[in-house]
Amino acid sequence: MSETTAHARPRLPVPPRAARFFVLLAVFICAACGLVYELALVAIGSYLLGDTITQASVVLSVMVFAMGVGSLLSKRYQARPALSFAVVEGLLSLVGGLSVLLLYGSFAWLSAAAYQPTLVLLAFVIGTLIGIEIPLLMTLIQRIRKQEASEAVADLFAADYVGGLIGGLAFPFLLLPLLGLPKGALMVGLLNAVIGVAVVLWLFRSDLTRLAYAGLGLGLMFIVAVLGLAYYFAEEFEVDARQAMYRDPISYAERSEYQEIVLTRSLDGRDVRMFLNGDLQFSTLDEYRYHEALIHPAMDGPREDVLVLGGGDGLALRELLRYDDVESVTLVDLDPAVIELASTDPVIRELNGDSFQDPRVEVVHTDAFQWLRDNPDDFDVIIADLPDGTDVGTSKLYTVEFYALLEQALEPEGRVVVQAGSPFFAPDAYWSVRHSLEEAGISVTPYNVDVPTFGNWGFYLGASTSEGEGAPDLTLADDAPELRFLDDALLRAALVFPVDRREGEVEASTMMHPKIIGYHQDRQAWRGY
Structure with missing residues:
Protein backbone atom coordinates (compact mmCIF):
# COMPACT_ATOMS: atom_id res chain seq x y z
CA MET A 1 0.00 0.00 0.00
CA SER A 2 1.42 3.40 -0.92
CA GLU A 3 0.84 6.53 1.09
CA THR A 4 -1.96 8.84 0.06
CA THR A 5 -1.19 12.17 -1.45
CA ALA A 6 -1.12 15.23 0.71
CA HIS A 7 -4.55 16.33 -0.51
CA ALA A 8 -6.48 13.08 0.00
CA ARG A 9 -8.62 12.47 3.07
CA PRO A 10 -7.31 9.54 5.17
CA ARG A 11 -9.49 6.63 6.21
CA LEU A 12 -9.83 7.17 9.95
CA PRO A 13 -10.72 4.61 12.65
CA VAL A 14 -12.91 7.21 14.41
CA PRO A 15 -15.28 9.97 13.17
CA PRO A 16 -13.51 13.14 11.92
CA ARG A 17 -14.68 15.19 14.90
CA ALA A 18 -13.15 12.67 17.34
CA ALA A 19 -10.00 12.39 15.22
CA ARG A 20 -9.61 16.17 15.27
CA PHE A 21 -9.94 16.09 19.05
CA PHE A 22 -7.14 13.52 19.38
CA VAL A 23 -4.84 15.42 17.02
CA LEU A 24 -5.41 18.64 19.00
CA LEU A 25 -4.75 16.66 22.17
CA ALA A 26 -1.45 15.60 20.63
CA VAL A 27 -0.71 19.25 19.82
CA PHE A 28 -1.50 20.17 23.43
CA ILE A 29 0.78 17.49 24.91
CA CYS A 30 3.62 18.04 22.43
CA ALA A 31 3.55 21.79 23.16
CA ALA A 32 3.72 21.12 26.90
CA CYS A 33 6.65 18.74 26.38
CA GLY A 34 8.47 21.24 24.18
CA LEU A 35 8.22 23.98 26.78
CA VAL A 36 9.44 21.61 29.49
CA TYR A 37 12.53 20.82 27.39
CA GLU A 38 13.17 24.54 27.05
CA LEU A 39 12.79 25.20 30.77
CA ALA A 40 14.95 22.19 31.61
CA LEU A 41 17.81 23.57 29.52
CA VAL A 42 17.55 26.90 31.33
CA ALA A 43 17.31 25.24 34.74
CA ILE A 44 20.31 22.95 34.35
CA GLY A 45 22.37 25.91 33.16
CA SER A 46 21.40 28.02 36.15
CA TYR A 47 22.16 25.10 38.50
CA LEU A 48 25.61 24.48 37.05
CA LEU A 49 26.73 28.00 36.10
CA GLY A 50 24.48 30.20 38.22
CA ASP A 51 23.83 32.82 35.53
CA THR A 52 20.11 32.45 34.89
CA ILE A 53 19.70 35.45 32.57
CA THR A 54 22.54 34.38 30.27
CA GLN A 55 21.35 30.78 30.17
CA ALA A 56 17.74 31.79 29.46
CA SER A 57 18.84 34.23 26.77
CA VAL A 58 21.01 31.65 25.02
CA VAL A 59 18.37 28.92 25.13
CA LEU A 60 15.46 31.12 24.07
CA SER A 61 17.26 32.89 21.25
CA VAL A 62 18.80 29.71 19.82
CA MET A 63 15.53 27.79 20.05
CA VAL A 64 13.46 30.54 18.42
CA PHE A 65 15.98 30.80 15.59
CA ALA A 66 16.03 27.01 15.22
CA MET A 67 12.21 26.88 15.11
CA GLY A 68 12.36 29.18 12.11
CA VAL A 69 14.89 26.89 10.47
CA GLY A 70 12.67 23.91 11.26
CA SER A 71 9.62 25.59 9.74
CA LEU A 72 11.50 26.03 6.46
CA LEU A 73 12.72 22.43 6.54
CA SER A 74 9.18 21.16 7.11
CA LYS A 75 8.34 21.91 3.45
CA ARG A 76 10.36 18.87 2.49
CA TYR A 77 8.23 16.56 4.61
CA GLN A 78 4.73 17.73 3.71
CA ALA A 79 4.23 14.90 1.21
CA ARG A 80 4.22 12.39 4.07
CA PRO A 81 3.04 14.44 7.05
CA ALA A 82 1.94 11.55 9.29
CA LEU A 83 5.16 9.57 8.92
CA SER A 84 7.29 12.70 9.18
CA PHE A 85 5.48 13.88 12.31
CA ALA A 86 5.97 10.51 14.04
CA VAL A 87 9.69 10.49 13.22
CA VAL A 88 10.10 14.08 14.43
CA GLU A 89 8.34 13.30 17.71
CA GLY A 90 10.49 10.25 18.24
CA LEU A 91 13.69 12.23 17.73
CA LEU A 92 12.40 15.11 19.85
CA SER A 93 11.52 12.81 22.74
CA LEU A 94 14.98 11.21 22.64
CA VAL A 95 16.96 14.45 22.46
CA GLY A 96 14.72 16.38 24.86
CA GLY A 97 14.40 13.55 27.35
CA LEU A 98 18.15 12.92 27.48
CA SER A 99 19.16 16.60 27.29
CA VAL A 100 19.62 17.13 31.03
CA LEU A 101 21.77 14.03 31.45
CA LEU A 102 23.84 14.96 28.39
CA LEU A 103 24.47 18.47 29.70
CA TYR A 104 25.26 17.28 33.22
CA GLY A 105 27.64 14.68 31.82
CA SER A 106 29.44 17.17 29.55
CA PHE A 107 29.90 19.56 32.47
CA ALA A 108 31.14 16.83 34.82
CA TRP A 109 33.39 14.73 32.60
CA LEU A 110 34.51 17.10 29.86
CA SER A 111 34.82 20.64 31.18
CA ALA A 112 32.83 23.76 31.92
CA ALA A 113 34.08 25.08 28.56
CA ALA A 114 32.38 22.16 26.78
CA TYR A 115 29.05 22.88 28.43
CA GLN A 116 28.05 25.98 26.47
CA PRO A 117 28.61 24.47 22.98
CA THR A 118 26.67 21.38 24.07
CA LEU A 119 23.83 23.58 25.32
CA VAL A 120 23.69 25.54 22.06
CA LEU A 121 23.69 22.33 20.01
CA LEU A 122 20.89 20.75 22.04
CA ALA A 123 18.81 23.95 21.98
CA PHE A 124 19.24 24.16 18.21
CA VAL A 125 18.28 20.51 17.61
CA ILE A 126 15.23 20.69 19.88
CA GLY A 127 14.14 24.01 18.40
CA THR A 128 14.52 22.69 14.85
CA LEU A 129 12.41 19.62 15.59
CA ILE A 130 9.71 21.76 17.21
CA GLY A 131 9.79 24.05 14.18
CA ILE A 132 9.24 21.06 11.87
CA GLU A 133 6.42 19.60 13.95
CA ILE A 134 4.11 22.65 13.92
CA PRO A 135 3.49 22.89 10.14
CA LEU A 136 3.10 19.10 9.97
CA LEU A 137 0.45 19.22 12.68
CA MET A 138 -1.46 21.90 10.79
CA THR A 139 -1.40 19.71 7.69
CA LEU A 140 -2.75 16.76 9.68
CA ILE A 141 -5.54 18.89 11.16
CA GLN A 142 -6.59 20.04 7.69
CA ARG A 143 -6.52 16.53 6.33
CA ILE A 144 -8.81 15.16 9.01
CA ARG A 145 -11.49 17.76 8.47
CA LYS A 146 -11.69 20.21 5.60
CA GLN A 147 -11.02 23.62 7.09
CA GLU A 148 -9.87 26.97 5.95
CA ALA A 149 -6.21 27.52 6.69
CA SER A 150 -7.10 30.31 9.13
CA GLU A 151 -9.37 27.98 11.11
CA ALA A 152 -6.72 25.26 11.23
CA VAL A 153 -4.13 27.78 12.43
CA ALA A 154 -6.51 29.03 15.13
CA ASP A 155 -7.16 25.48 16.38
CA LEU A 156 -3.48 24.61 16.28
CA PHE A 157 -2.24 27.63 18.18
CA ALA A 158 -5.05 27.51 20.73
CA ALA A 159 -4.03 23.96 21.66
CA ASP A 160 -0.34 24.86 21.43
CA TYR A 161 -0.58 27.87 23.74
CA VAL A 162 -2.70 26.06 26.33
CA GLY A 163 -0.23 23.17 26.24
CA GLY A 164 2.60 25.64 26.78
CA LEU A 165 0.77 27.03 29.82
CA ILE A 166 0.33 23.59 31.34
CA GLY A 167 3.93 22.60 30.61
CA GLY A 168 5.24 25.83 32.09
CA LEU A 169 3.28 25.36 35.30
CA ALA A 170 3.91 21.63 35.58
CA PHE A 171 7.69 22.06 35.39
CA PRO A 172 8.27 23.97 38.67
CA PHE A 173 5.23 22.79 40.62
CA LEU A 174 4.99 19.12 39.66
CA LEU A 175 7.98 17.68 37.79
CA LEU A 176 10.81 19.24 39.79
CA PRO A 177 9.37 18.57 43.28
CA LEU A 178 8.27 15.01 42.50
CA LEU A 179 10.90 13.72 40.07
CA GLY A 180 13.79 16.17 39.98
CA LEU A 181 15.34 17.62 36.84
CA PRO A 182 16.89 14.53 35.13
CA LYS A 183 13.97 12.18 35.78
CA GLY A 184 11.44 14.90 35.03
CA ALA A 185 12.92 15.47 31.56
CA LEU A 186 13.02 11.74 30.91
CA MET A 187 9.40 11.25 31.96
CA VAL A 188 8.33 14.06 29.65
CA GLY A 189 10.34 12.44 26.85
CA LEU A 190 8.47 9.17 27.39
CA LEU A 191 5.12 10.96 27.29
CA ASN A 192 6.17 12.85 24.16
CA ALA A 193 7.17 9.65 22.35
CA VAL A 194 4.12 7.62 23.32
CA ILE A 195 1.59 10.32 22.43
CA GLY A 196 3.31 11.66 19.33
CA VAL A 197 3.99 8.30 17.69
CA ALA A 198 0.86 6.52 18.97
CA VAL A 199 -1.48 9.11 17.43
CA VAL A 200 0.05 8.45 14.03
CA LEU A 201 0.02 4.66 14.45
CA TRP A 202 -3.63 4.75 15.45
CA LEU A 203 -5.28 7.58 13.52
CA PHE A 204 -3.16 7.60 10.37
CA ARG A 205 -2.27 3.95 9.91
CA SER A 206 -3.99 3.95 6.54
CA ASP A 207 -1.45 6.53 5.40
CA LEU A 208 1.46 4.24 6.21
CA THR A 209 2.99 1.37 4.32
CA ARG A 210 3.43 -1.84 6.26
CA LEU A 211 7.16 -1.20 6.41
CA ALA A 212 6.65 2.33 7.75
CA TYR A 213 4.08 1.12 10.28
CA ALA A 214 6.42 -1.62 11.53
CA GLY A 215 9.35 0.76 11.58
CA LEU A 216 7.48 3.30 13.69
CA GLY A 217 6.35 0.60 16.08
CA LEU A 218 9.89 -0.71 16.54
CA GLY A 219 11.20 2.84 16.82
CA LEU A 220 8.71 3.64 19.56
CA MET A 221 9.73 0.52 21.49
CA PHE A 222 13.41 1.47 21.10
CA ILE A 223 12.79 5.02 22.35
CA VAL A 224 10.75 3.81 25.32
CA ALA A 225 13.49 1.29 26.16
CA VAL A 226 16.28 3.90 25.97
CA LEU A 227 14.41 6.50 28.02
CA GLY A 228 13.23 3.84 30.47
CA LEU A 229 16.77 2.58 31.05
CA ALA A 230 18.00 6.16 31.41
CA TYR A 231 15.26 6.79 33.97
CA TYR A 232 16.23 3.63 35.87
CA PHE A 233 19.92 4.58 36.01
CA ALA A 234 19.41 8.35 36.31
CA GLU A 235 20.21 8.53 40.02
CA GLU A 236 23.36 6.42 39.63
CA PHE A 237 24.42 8.59 36.69
CA GLU A 238 23.81 11.75 38.70
CA VAL A 239 25.86 10.45 41.62
CA ASP A 240 28.79 9.52 39.36
CA ALA A 241 28.63 12.82 37.47
CA ARG A 242 28.41 14.83 40.68
CA GLN A 243 31.41 13.02 42.15
CA ALA A 244 33.44 13.79 39.02
CA MET A 245 33.08 17.50 39.79
CA TYR A 246 34.64 17.29 43.25
CA ARG A 247 38.15 16.44 44.37
CA ASP A 248 37.16 14.51 47.49
CA PRO A 249 34.51 11.80 47.94
CA ILE A 250 30.98 13.10 48.42
CA SER A 251 29.58 12.25 51.84
CA TYR A 252 26.22 14.02 51.45
CA ALA A 253 24.24 15.44 48.54
CA GLU A 254 20.76 16.94 48.33
CA ARG A 255 18.90 19.11 45.88
CA SER A 256 16.73 21.43 47.92
CA GLU A 257 14.03 23.69 46.59
CA TYR A 258 16.65 26.38 46.02
CA GLN A 259 20.04 24.77 45.35
CA GLU A 260 22.24 21.69 45.29
CA ILE A 261 23.91 21.03 48.65
CA VAL A 262 27.02 18.86 48.70
CA LEU A 263 29.41 17.83 51.47
CA THR A 264 32.76 16.26 50.62
CA ARG A 265 35.22 14.58 52.97
CA SER A 266 38.90 13.95 52.30
CA LEU A 267 40.18 10.40 52.66
CA ASP A 268 41.93 11.23 55.93
CA GLY A 269 38.74 12.87 57.23
CA ARG A 270 40.45 16.18 58.06
CA ASP A 271 38.97 18.29 55.28
CA VAL A 272 35.17 18.48 55.10
CA ARG A 273 33.80 21.00 52.61
CA MET A 274 30.33 22.35 51.88
CA PHE A 275 29.35 23.40 48.36
CA LEU A 276 26.16 25.17 47.28
CA ASN A 277 25.50 24.86 43.55
CA GLY A 278 29.14 23.90 43.15
CA ASP A 279 30.51 26.97 44.98
CA LEU A 280 32.67 26.34 48.03
CA GLN A 281 31.12 27.63 51.26
CA PHE A 282 33.71 26.47 53.76
CA SER A 283 36.50 24.00 54.44
CA THR A 284 37.11 22.69 57.94
CA LEU A 285 40.83 23.34 57.38
CA ASP A 286 40.57 27.13 57.38
Missing part, protein backbone atom coordinates in the same frame (compact mmCIF):
# COMPACT_ATOMS: atom_id res chain seq x y z
CA GLU A 287 36.97 28.31 57.78
CA TYR A 288 37.90 29.91 61.11
CA ARG A 289 40.02 32.46 59.21
CA TYR A 290 37.05 33.64 57.19
CA HIS A 291 34.57 33.68 60.06
CA GLU A 292 36.89 35.38 62.54
CA ALA A 293 37.56 38.12 59.98
CA LEU A 294 33.84 38.41 59.23
CA ILE A 295 32.55 38.63 62.80
CA HIS A 296 34.97 40.02 65.34
CA PRO A 297 35.77 43.49 63.91
CA ALA A 298 32.04 44.28 64.07
CA MET A 299 31.84 43.33 67.77
CA ASP A 300 33.88 46.26 69.07
CA GLY A 301 30.88 48.28 70.17
CA PRO A 302 27.22 47.72 71.09
CA ARG A 303 26.28 44.10 70.33
CA GLU A 304 23.20 43.10 72.30
CA ASP A 305 20.99 42.51 69.24
CA VAL A 306 22.56 40.98 66.15
CA LEU A 307 21.18 40.25 62.68
CA VAL A 308 22.82 37.67 60.41
CA LEU A 309 21.80 37.55 56.75
CA GLY A 310 22.86 34.22 55.28
CA GLY A 311 25.24 32.10 57.32
CA GLY A 312 23.06 29.01 57.24
CA ASP A 313 26.00 26.77 58.18
CA GLY A 314 25.99 28.27 61.70
CA LEU A 315 29.71 29.11 61.67
CA ALA A 316 29.17 32.87 61.92
CA LEU A 317 26.74 32.15 64.78
CA ARG A 318 29.46 30.22 66.59
CA GLU A 319 31.71 33.28 66.66
CA LEU A 320 28.89 35.65 67.66
CA LEU A 321 27.74 33.48 70.54
CA ARG A 322 31.20 33.56 72.12
CA TYR A 323 30.23 37.01 73.47
CA ASP A 324 28.16 36.51 76.61
CA ASP A 325 26.52 39.95 76.36
CA VAL A 326 24.92 39.12 73.01
CA GLU A 327 21.25 38.85 73.97
CA SER A 328 19.61 37.85 70.68
CA VAL A 329 20.65 36.78 67.19
CA THR A 330 18.20 36.74 64.29
CA LEU A 331 19.43 34.65 61.38
CA VAL A 332 17.68 35.06 58.01
CA ASP A 333 18.48 32.33 55.49
CA LEU A 334 16.40 31.37 52.47
CA ASP A 335 16.99 27.61 52.42
CA PRO A 336 15.67 25.50 55.33
CA ALA A 337 17.62 22.50 54.01
CA VAL A 338 20.96 24.16 54.81
CA ILE A 339 19.84 24.95 58.36
CA GLU A 340 18.57 21.39 58.80
CA LEU A 341 21.89 19.95 57.65
CA ALA A 342 23.90 22.29 59.88
CA SER A 343 21.66 21.35 62.82
CA THR A 344 21.84 17.57 62.34
CA ASP A 345 25.09 16.58 60.62
CA PRO A 346 27.56 15.54 63.35
CA VAL A 347 30.60 17.11 61.69
CA ILE A 348 28.95 20.49 61.06
CA ARG A 349 27.30 20.50 64.49
CA GLU A 350 30.67 20.01 66.11
CA LEU A 351 32.16 22.68 63.87
CA ASN A 352 29.48 25.28 64.62
CA GLY A 353 29.30 24.39 68.29
CA ASP A 354 25.63 23.41 68.06
CA SER A 355 24.92 27.10 67.61
CA PHE A 356 21.35 26.57 66.40
CA GLN A 357 20.45 25.05 69.77
CA ASP A 358 21.36 28.26 71.61
CA PRO A 359 18.15 29.87 72.98
CA ARG A 360 19.38 33.31 71.90
CA VAL A 361 19.09 32.34 68.23
CA GLU A 362 15.97 32.85 66.13
CA VAL A 363 15.97 31.47 62.56
CA VAL A 364 13.80 32.94 59.79
CA HIS A 365 13.47 31.20 56.43
CA THR A 366 12.81 33.86 53.83
CA ASP A 367 14.45 36.13 51.28
CA ALA A 368 16.78 38.61 52.99
CA PHE A 369 15.74 41.53 50.79
CA GLN A 370 12.02 41.04 51.42
CA TRP A 371 12.59 40.46 55.11
CA LEU A 372 14.46 43.74 55.47
CA ARG A 373 11.66 45.62 53.70
CA ASP A 374 9.18 44.44 56.32
CA ASN A 375 11.53 44.54 59.30
CA PRO A 376 10.50 46.99 62.07
CA ASP A 377 13.50 46.36 64.38
CA ASP A 378 16.94 47.92 64.72
CA PHE A 379 20.13 45.98 65.40
CA ASP A 380 23.47 46.78 66.99
CA VAL A 381 25.37 44.53 64.57
CA ILE A 382 24.38 43.34 61.12
CA ILE A 383 26.36 40.58 59.38
CA ALA A 384 25.80 40.14 55.63
CA ASP A 385 27.26 36.70 54.90
CA LEU A 386 25.62 36.28 51.50
CA PRO A 387 26.58 34.53 48.23
CA ASP A 388 28.45 36.61 45.66
CA GLY A 389 26.29 38.75 43.37
CA THR A 390 27.08 36.80 40.20
CA ASP A 391 23.52 36.53 38.86
CA VAL A 392 20.14 38.25 39.03
CA GLY A 393 19.00 36.31 42.09
CA THR A 394 21.98 37.32 44.23
CA SER A 395 22.98 40.66 42.66
CA LYS A 396 20.10 42.46 44.41
CA LEU A 397 21.86 41.68 47.71
CA TYR A 398 24.74 43.93 46.64
CA THR A 399 22.78 46.97 45.51
CA VAL A 400 22.30 50.49 46.83
CA GLU A 401 18.67 49.61 47.55
CA PHE A 402 19.60 46.61 49.69
CA TYR A 403 22.24 48.49 51.62
CA ALA A 404 19.79 51.33 52.23
CA LEU A 405 17.55 48.79 53.95
CA LEU A 406 20.55 47.65 56.01
CA GLU A 407 21.25 51.22 57.05
CA GLN A 408 17.63 51.68 58.15
CA ALA A 409 17.86 48.54 60.30
CA LEU A 410 21.08 49.68 62.01
CA GLU A 411 21.14 51.33 65.44
CA PRO A 412 22.74 54.81 65.42
CA GLU A 413 26.01 53.48 66.86
CA GLY A 414 25.72 50.08 65.23
CA ARG A 415 28.10 48.36 62.85
CA VAL A 416 27.59 46.35 59.70
CA VAL A 417 30.02 43.95 58.04
CA VAL A 418 29.64 42.69 54.46
CA GLN A 419 31.54 39.88 52.79
CA ALA A 420 32.32 41.28 49.35
CA GLY A 421 34.18 38.60 47.42
CA SER A 422 37.80 38.49 46.34
CA PRO A 423 39.72 41.74 45.73
CA PHE A 424 42.24 39.67 43.77
CA PHE A 425 40.03 37.50 41.56
CA ALA A 426 37.17 40.00 41.14
CA PRO A 427 38.54 43.45 42.06
CA ASP A 428 35.95 45.53 40.19
CA ALA A 429 33.11 43.64 41.87
CA TYR A 430 34.75 44.13 45.26
CA TRP A 431 35.21 47.89 44.87
CA SER A 432 31.74 48.30 43.41
CA VAL A 433 30.36 47.12 46.75
CA ARG A 434 32.11 50.07 48.42
CA HIS A 435 30.34 52.58 46.15
CA SER A 436 26.99 50.87 46.72
CA LEU A 437 27.41 50.98 50.51
CA GLU A 438 28.47 54.61 50.53
CA GLU A 439 25.59 55.69 48.27
CA ALA A 440 23.25 53.99 50.74
CA GLY A 441 24.59 56.12 53.60
CA ILE A 442 27.09 53.68 55.10
CA SER A 443 30.69 54.78 55.61
CA VAL A 444 33.05 51.83 55.24
CA THR A 445 36.50 50.52 55.99
CA PRO A 446 37.66 47.97 53.40
CA TYR A 447 39.90 45.11 54.54
CA ASN A 448 41.17 41.80 53.20
CA VAL A 449 42.66 38.58 54.53
CA ASP A 450 43.98 35.34 53.07
CA VAL A 451 41.89 32.19 53.36
CA PRO A 452 43.84 29.38 51.65
CA THR A 453 40.83 27.55 50.19
CA PHE A 454 39.25 30.82 48.97
CA GLY A 455 42.36 32.87 48.23
CA ASN A 456 42.48 36.55 49.03
CA TRP A 457 39.10 37.62 50.43
CA GLY A 458 37.60 41.02 51.13
CA PHE A 459 35.14 42.57 53.56
CA TYR A 460 33.71 45.97 54.49
CA LEU A 461 33.15 47.19 58.03
CA GLY A 462 30.57 49.96 58.00
CA ALA A 463 28.64 52.41 60.13
CA SER A 464 25.75 54.73 59.36
CA THR A 465 26.73 58.22 58.20
CA SER A 466 23.57 59.66 59.78
CA GLU A 467 25.46 60.24 63.03
CA GLY A 468 28.12 62.28 61.23
CA GLU A 469 30.93 59.85 62.08
CA GLY A 470 33.46 58.60 59.56
CA ALA A 471 34.43 55.06 58.69
CA PRO A 472 34.80 52.80 61.73
CA ASP A 473 38.21 51.71 63.00
CA LEU A 474 39.19 48.14 62.28
CA THR A 475 39.90 46.85 65.78
CA LEU A 476 39.03 44.03 68.12
CA ALA A 477 37.02 44.51 71.29
CA ASP A 478 39.03 44.56 74.52
CA ASP A 479 37.06 41.55 75.72
CA ALA A 480 37.26 39.61 72.45
CA PRO A 481 37.67 35.86 72.98
CA GLU A 482 40.94 34.14 72.19
CA LEU A 483 41.19 33.78 68.42
CA ARG A 484 43.17 31.36 66.26
CA PHE A 485 43.85 33.73 63.36
CA LEU A 486 42.93 37.34 63.98
CA ASP A 487 44.72 39.93 66.10
CA ASP A 488 45.24 43.70 65.97
CA ALA A 489 48.50 43.40 64.04
CA LEU A 490 46.84 41.31 61.34
CA LEU A 491 43.93 43.77 61.15
CA ARG A 492 46.36 46.62 60.54
CA ALA A 493 47.85 44.60 57.69
CA ALA A 494 44.36 43.79 56.40
CA LEU A 495 43.88 47.48 55.55
CA VAL A 496 46.62 47.31 52.93
CA PHE A 497 45.77 46.42 49.34
CA PRO A 498 48.46 45.74 46.71
CA VAL A 499 48.91 48.34 43.99
CA ASP A 500 47.51 46.09 41.26
CA ARG A 501 44.29 45.49 43.22
CA ARG A 502 43.50 48.96 44.48
CA GLU A 503 40.28 50.69 43.52
CA GLY A 504 39.71 51.39 39.83
CA GLU A 505 36.96 53.18 37.94
CA VAL A 506 33.85 51.27 38.97
CA GLU A 507 30.26 52.21 39.73
CA ALA A 508 27.69 51.36 42.35
CA SER A 509 25.25 48.54 41.60
CA THR A 510 21.49 49.09 41.69
CA MET A 511 18.38 47.01 41.08
CA MET A 512 17.86 48.55 37.65
CA HIS A 513 21.56 48.55 36.77
CA PRO A 514 23.16 45.50 38.44
CA LYS A 515 26.72 46.42 37.54
CA ILE A 516 28.13 43.82 39.90
CA ILE A 517 27.07 40.97 37.60
CA GLY A 518 29.21 42.33 34.79
CA TYR A 519 32.10 42.98 37.14
CA HIS A 520 32.02 39.37 38.29
CA GLN A 521 31.82 38.09 34.72
CA ASP A 522 34.82 40.18 33.74
CA ARG A 523 37.18 38.56 36.23
CA GLN A 524 40.43 39.03 34.36
CA ALA A 525 42.49 37.73 37.25
CA TRP A 526 40.90 34.29 36.95
CA ARG A 527 42.68 33.73 33.66
CA GLY A 528 45.54 31.33 34.12
CA TYR A 529 44.21 29.94 37.42
